[in-house]
Amino acid sequence: MRFAVANRPGAAAQLQGLKRRLPAGILLLLQFLAVKVLAHQGCESGHFTSSGDCCDLCPPGYGVTVPCNDANTKCEPCQENVTFSSAASATAPCQPCSLCPSQSLTQHSCTPARDTLCAISCPQEHYLSVANGSHGGGRCLPCQVCPEGYGALKPCGAGTDTVCQKCPDGYYSELKSATEPCLPCQRDCGKNKVMIQACTPLSDTLCMEKDLQILKRTEGEPRKDFPRRPPLLDSEGSVSPNASSSSSEFVPPLAEDNSKNIIPVYCSILAAVVVGLLAYVAFKCWNTCKQKHQLAKARAGELVASPEGEKLHSDSGVFLDTHSLQEHHPLNKAAHKAEPQFYANLPPHKQEEVEQLLETPSRGKDWRSLANHLGYEEETIATFGRGEAPAHTLLSDWSAKEGATLESLCTALAAIERADVVENLNAPAEVSSVV
Structure with a gap:
C-alpha cells in the first residue's frame, strides 16, 4: 500500500500530511492488515497458524498426523498396500486402501x-x-467394432475400448474387428500377373495370372472333334467354291440340355400325385357305398308300393282320389271304423305333410323322439339322420312293419306332445283334383 501511494505524483507530501493527521496506532493497524492480505495471497494451503504463518501441505503419498493450528502441519508417509493419499492436503490423513470384491x-x-x-x-x-x-x-x-475400411488404432483391451481409424492410402481392412489394424496393401503384382483392381480401403490389390490354364488342354487328354458346318450348296446342287473354306470353319459346341435330366423327376412327381388322387377317390367311393348300403337297409320299406289312389281319366282330365271318396262314402264308414287304418294307406300328400311337421326343428319333439317311442335304437336313428329326408325314411321303414296303424302312430305322437301332427292325421282328407 505504501508502494502504491509513493508512485503517485506528490505522494510523499500527501503521506507526510496523512501521518500528521492520523494517530500512530491507526497507522500500525493499516500496515498489519496490508501484510495479512499479501500473506493470504501467497499461501497455497489457505490455512495459517495462530501466529499467522502459512500452513504447509502434505504432498501425495503423505498424510496429516497433526493438523495445522498453533504449530505447523506435521506429515507422515503412507504405507504400501495399507494406506494412501492421492492429493496434497493440510488436513487429510492417509486413507485405507480399498479391497477388490471376490468376483x-x-x-x-x-x-x-x-x-x-x-x-x-x-x-x-x-x-x-x-x-x-x-x-x-x-x-x-x-467393445466397439471397426467396420470395413477401418482398423483398430488401439485394440480393445481389459480396461480400454477400441479406437478406430479410417485406413489411409496404401492400407486396407476387409473385416469387421475390434482388434485387427489396417493391413498394408500389396504394392505390385509381379511380372507374371496382371492387376485387376487397385487397392482400396475395403480390399487389397487384386491380381491374376497372365497365362491362364482355362483354355489349355492338359497333357494326355484326347483332342475333341468339334462339329463342322456342312458344305454350302449353290442353286444347282453343286458345292460352292467357298465350301472348302467354310467346311473347316469352327463351330462352338452346343450347350448340353440339362432339362433332359429333370424330366424323370417331373414324371415321378406327377405319378405320385396321380396315385394319391386315385387313392383318395377310391376311399371316398368306398365310404359313400358303405353309407348307401346302410341307408338301403333303412329304406327297405320304400320298395313296398303304397297305394297312391286310382286315377280316373276322362276327357276333362279330372283326377279323383279314391281313398278320400271311400272314406267319405256313407256306406263304407262302418267298414272303416271296424278295420284298422294303416299309415301306408294314407295319401302321399298326407304323408308328406306329416313328414314336414316332424322335420320342423323342435327340441325333444322331432322325428328322433318319435323314433325312440317307436322302438328304434340309437344306431339306426343315427343312420336315418345321415339321409336327406330322415322323417320320410323313418316312417317308410316303420310302415313296412306289422302293426303300423294310425292308432299306434297317434299314441307315439301324443307321448312326445305333438298334438298338431295328431290333428293333421285325424283331419279328413280332401278330394284333390287337377283340371
Whole structure:
C-alpha cells in the first residue's frame, strides 16, 4: 500500500500530511492488515497458524498426523498396500486402501499415492469401464467394432475400448474387428500377373495370372472333334467354291440340355400325385357305398308300393282320389271304423305333410323322439339322420312293419306332445283334383 501511494505524483507530501493527521496506532493497524492480505495471497494451503504463518501441505503419498493450528502441519508417509493419499492436503490423513470384491481382479495394487484399481474378468470382446475399487468396480461393456475400411488404432483391451481409424492410402481392412489394424496393401503384382483392381480401403490389390490354364488342354487328354458346318450348296446342287473354306470353319459346341435330366423327376412327381388322387377317390367311393348300403337297409320299406289312389281319366282330365271318396262314402264308414287304418294307406300328400311337421326343428319333439317311442335304437336313428329326408325314411321303414296303424302312430305322437301332427292325421282328407 505504501508502494502504491509513493508512485503517485506528490505522494510523499500527501503521506507526510496523512501521518500528521492520523494517530500512530491507526497507522500500525493499516500496515498489519496490508501484510495479512499479501500473506493470504501467497499461501497455497489457505490455512495459517495462530501466529499467522502459512500452513504447509502434505504432498501425495503423505498424510496429516497433526493438523495445522498453533504449530505447523506435521506429515507422515503412507504405507504400501495399507494406506494412501492421492492429493496434497493440510488436513487429510492417509486413507485405507480399498479391497477388490471376490468376483473382481486387481488391475493396479494400492500405492502410497493411489488407491487399489479393481478389474472384473470380462468375457471376450468386452472391456472393463474405468472405476476405482472403492466404488464397487466398473462394468463390462461390449467393445466397439471397426467396420470395413477401418482398423483398430488401439485394440480393445481389459480396461480400454477400441479406437478406430479410417485406413489411409496404401492400407486396407476387409473385416469387421475390434482388434485387427489396417493391413498394408500389396504394392505390385509381379511380372507374371496382371492387376485387376487397385487397392482400396475395403480390399487389397487384386491380381491374376497372365497365362491362364482355362483354355489349355492338359497333357494326355484326347483332342475333341468339334462339329463342322456342312458344305454350302449353290442353286444347282453343286458345292460352292467357298465350301472348302467354310467346311473347316469352327463351330462352338452346343450347350448340353440339362432339362433332359429333370424330366424323370417331373414324371415321378406327377405319378405320385396321380396315385394319391386315385387313392383318395377310391376311399371316398368306398365310404359313400358303405353309407348307401346302410341307408338301403333303412329304406327297405320304400320298395313296398303304397297305394297312391286310382286315377280316373276322362276327357276333362279330372283326377279323383279314391281313398278320400271311400272314406267319405256313407256306406263304407262302418267298414272303416271296424278295420284298422294303416299309415301306408294314407295319401302321399298326407304323408308328406306329416313328414314336414316332424322335420320342423323342435327340441325333444322331432322325428328322433318319435323314433325312440317307436322302438328304434340309437344306431339306426343315427343312420336315418345321415339321409336327406330322415322323417320320410323313418316312417317308410316303420310302415313296412306289422302293426303300423294310425292308432299306434297317434299314441307315439301324443307321448312326445305333438298334438298338431295328431290333428293333421285325424283331419279328413280332401278330394284333390287337377283340371
